[in-house]
Amino acid sequence: MISFFEKILNGQATDLQLSTAILVALFILLIVLFFALKPNNKKVKKRINRIVNTTHNTNIADKSLISIRRQTESSGSLKLDKIIQKLTPQPELLRDKMQKAGLQPNLGRFLFIIIAITILSFGILQLVTDYPIMISILFALIIGLIIPHLGLYFLKIRRHKKFLALFPDAIDLMVRALKSGLPITEAIKNSGEEIANPVGIELTTVTDGVKIGGKLPDELIKAQSRIGLQEFNFFTVALSIQTETGGNLAETLANLSDILRKRKQMQLKVKAMSSEAKASAYIIGSLPFIMFILIYFLNRPYAVELLTDPRGQFAIGVGLFMIVLGCGIMYKMVKFEI
Known part of the structure; x- marks a missing residue:
């Protein structure tokens, strides 16, 4: 174990060893954040119950305040929310999105989800690709930020x-x-x-x-x-x-x-009238991916060349951009405000 850390410090570790060390460090950081910033709800509940039991002559207004205080203290990670509120550019906008999605506006929980998805994405990228460490970290951060916001969007729509x-x-x-x-x-x-x-x-x-x-x-x-x-x-x-x-x-x-x-009824009618155009968009947008999967199983070295060669990677980027642009244009064509 000592030689392993010495290799990392001396720059002699392989990419797999370095990525494993980064994953372990991120998991330890996640656990430390969770236990260090998690409020001790048991102590809070005991203290409030002791106050309620010892104040028999308290009026109704004070008891209502104590009840509200109990719900507020046990509602979530308050310390972590304060930290995230300082780090997030627009915390109120994020809370608003979570409320519209039917979730509790807990920024701490949202941060843990982002960190977990980022770590998982980094591990998958290191296992299935040959990208350098910094490129994998960059892509993992992008995935970790996009997927939770997409989840909020779909939950809001549902x-x-x-x-x-x-x-x-x-x-x-x-x-x-x-x-x-x-x-x-x-x-x-x-x-x-x-x-x-x-x-x-x-x-x-x-x-x-x-x-x-x-x-x-x-x-x-x-x-x-x-x-x-x-x-x-x-x-x-x-x-x-x-x-x-x-x-x-x-x-x-x-x-x-x-x-x-x-x-x-009008929305359903518009949906029925535009279903043909939407089906065409789905088919055209999925054809490149279906053909790549078929070619991958039929001639794997030929398909892998597209992923490993820089020219192929550039072509994939341009193709994905054109697919997204075309799907966006077709979506605007069949989208009607009622």
């Missing part, structure tokens, strides 16, 4: 689709509750209890905010910032205007539900 599929039904439940004589806050609460997530949890959060003293328009604006959907913005504007001017809210929400369903 959450939005599920929200739009359930939101008209939630509005219909509110209309029935309003026609039966319930106030709007109770109607929203009933819809939140009956409709599945993510609609249910957002509506429940709105009514909980109203219960602790918030105004309904303000809570709806906060929910809109968490969701980021134009359809929910319609709902927010309708309730805000009705709160200020009055009117038949049940009829307004019924019209809004009908509009949302018609928008959904």
Whole structure:
């Protein structure tokens, strides 16, 4: 073991030994960060429970503050979040993306995911390619930064689709509750209890905010910032205007539900009309990869030459750029705003 470290320090280690040492060092750094910056929630919970048990004469407001403090202290890696907030150029934008994806805005957990993906990518690149150490580290950093953000994007798209599929039904439940004589806050609460997530949890959060003293328009604006959907913005504007001017809210929400369903029908119609162009884009974009895989299995040395030769690597880069550019143009051609 001593000779191994001496080889690394003297510059006599092979690329495999050097990459293994870097992987081990990164894993040790990851473990140290996790245990050093992880808050000790057990001590916090014991201290808060001791305060609650010893203060029997505490008023309701103080007990509420203690309860809020308990939830805040046990919510995540607070120390790590502070460090990441200093290192990240736009931490609030990243938190906003995580909320729209339906995740807790925990920057520390997001950092651990980036580090883990970077280490895994570096190990795979060292095993399957002959790139130098610095090139592999550069590519691993790029992969580690891109994949988590792509994951947030796809989670946001999936959450939005599920929200739009359930939101008209939630509005219909509110209309029935309003026609039966319930106030709007109770109607929203009933819809939140009956409709599945993510609609249910957002509506429940709105009514909980109203219960602790918030105004309904303000809570709806906060929910809109968490969701980021134009359809929910319609709902927010309708309730805000009705709160200020009055009117038949049940009829307004019924019209809004009908509009949302018609928008959904129009989107499905556009999707059906553009399906042929999308299928052509998928086929044309996947043909180069399919042909390379076939050539690789039929004549491996001929295909490997494209990866090892600098001219082949340059051709791969140009080809990937042209494929991405063409797919982007075709996506814009079949994308319609409704």
